[in-house]
Amino acid sequence: MFGQLADGFLALTDPVTFLYLVGGFLLGIVFGAIPGLTATLAIALLLPFTFGMKVADALVMVAGIYMAGIYAGSITGITLNIPGAPSGAITTIEGNALMKRGEGVQALGVSALSSAIGGLIGTVVLISLAQPVSSLALLFQTPDKFSLVLLAIVTVTIVSQGSLLKAAVAMAIGLMISTVGMDPMAPVGRFDFDSYHLIEGVGLLPAVIGLFAICEMIAQSGIPAKLVQGVAAGQVARPRRRDFIPRREQLRQIGIWNSVKSSVIGVVIGMLPGGGASMASFIAYADAKRGSKHPEQYGKGSYEGLAASESANNAMCGGAVIPLLTMGIPGDAVTAIIFGVLLIHGLVPGPALLGANFPLIAPMFAALFVASIFVFLSVLAFGPVYLRLSQINRGFLYAFIGLISMVGVYASSFSIFQMWMALAIGVLAYFLRRFGYPVVPALMGVILGPYFEEFLRRSLIVSEGDPTIFLRSPASVVLLVMTAAFVWFLRIRPARLAAAAAKKGEGA
16 A cells, blocks of 8 residues: 555646646635635536546646635735635635735745645645555445435434534435436336436536536626635735745644644544535634633634644545545535546545545545645745635636536537536525525435445345334444434534523523
C-alpha cells in the first residue's frame, strides 16, 4: 500500500498532472470565494469535461477543487460578511468581526493556516483508514448493504437544516426520480409515459446540473447585485503578503490542541453520510467555545473560534471521501458529484474499489495532501487578490455558467431531451429552495435510490418476502440500531428538550 501511495505522490511530478491539480485548486478558490458559487457547482461543471481526461488527471483536479472550494468560502465571509459557501457561515461571524476592527488580513492568514492543518490531518486519516474500512466492508452481505444505505438516507434527511418533513419530502422526490426508466431487475420500463426518452431514465449529470447550476442561476438572477456584492472590495486597503502570516501571539491564543481536536471532529462528521462542512464547522466551533478560557470573545472576533471552524471545514474533506470510496456512499454533496466522476471512468465506488484500483485512486490522496499545503501558500501569493474576487460581473458570469452547463449535459448524453430534463429539474429545485425544501437530500435520493431498491428487493427475494432477514445479520442490526440512535439524538431528543424548555418558560 505504501509503495502504491508513493507512486500516487510520484504521479504529481508529471507536469501535466500537476497543472491539473493547480488548475483545479485555482478554480476551487474562485468558485468557493464568490458568493452563490460553490465547490459543488465547480465540480458539476467540470464533470462532462472529465470524459477526455486520464483517470489520475480527473481525480487530481477534482481533489484540488474540493479542498480549495471548502476553504475559499471564508474569503468573502471575512472581508465582506458574505460567506462564499455555506461552510463559511460560522467563519464569517468571527472573521468579519476581526475585519471590522482592522485585523482582516490576520484573520485571512489564520483561516488559511487552520484550513491547511485540518486538510492535512483529514488526508492522513483518510490514508490510514481507507484500506481497513474497505476490508471490513467486503464482509457486508446484501441485507447489511440495505441497512447501510437506509442509514445514509435517514442521516442525510435528519441532519438537513429546517423542517424534517420538508427534508423527507425532498429525499422522497430524489428517490422517485431514481425510479424513472428501466427496471433494474426486470426488462420493463417504469414511469416512462411511453416515451423512449424516459426509458433511459434521468442521468446523474442532468440531475446534478439541474439541482445546483440551473437552480443557483435562477435564484441568483433575482438578487440585486448590490446585495450580493456588499461593500466594494476595492475599499479594503491593500496589504503586504507577509502580513498574512499569523503572529506568534495569535498562534498561542489558538493552541495546537484546539486545531487538532477540531480537525478530528471534522473528520468524524465528514464520515457520517450527509454531515458536510457546515455541520462540522458548527459542532467544532460549539465545542471550542465550550472548552475555551475566553468564551466571551466568541462572536466578537475570536481567533480561537475562527481556527476551530476552519480546521473542521477542511478536515471534513478527508473524512467524507472515506465512505464514498469504501462503501459507495457519498459523505456530502461534493463527494456525491465525485461519485459521478468515478463512474464516468468505470470505477464503481465500494468495498472492492481500493483493492482492485488503488494505484488509480492514490494520486487523489496525494492531491488532497498537496492541496492542503497550497491553501496556506495561496493566501501568501494571492491574499491581496482575494479581496477583489467579488467584483466579477454577475451577468457575464452566470451566462457563461449556463452555457457550460447545457453544453456539458449534451456532451455527456448527446441528447437534447436530457438538456430539457436538466432545465426542468433546475426549475423544480428552485421552487423547492424557494419554499424551504433542501436540495441536497434530493440529490442523495437520486444517487442512493437505485442501491436502496436493489438491495431491498434482492434481500426480500432471498428470504422469500420475510423482512426479518434484516435482523438476522449482526452488522445489519448494528446499522439499524445506529439509524434509530441518530433519529433519537439528532431529532427526537432535541425536540423534546426544546418543548420542555418552552413549557418551563411559559410556567415562569
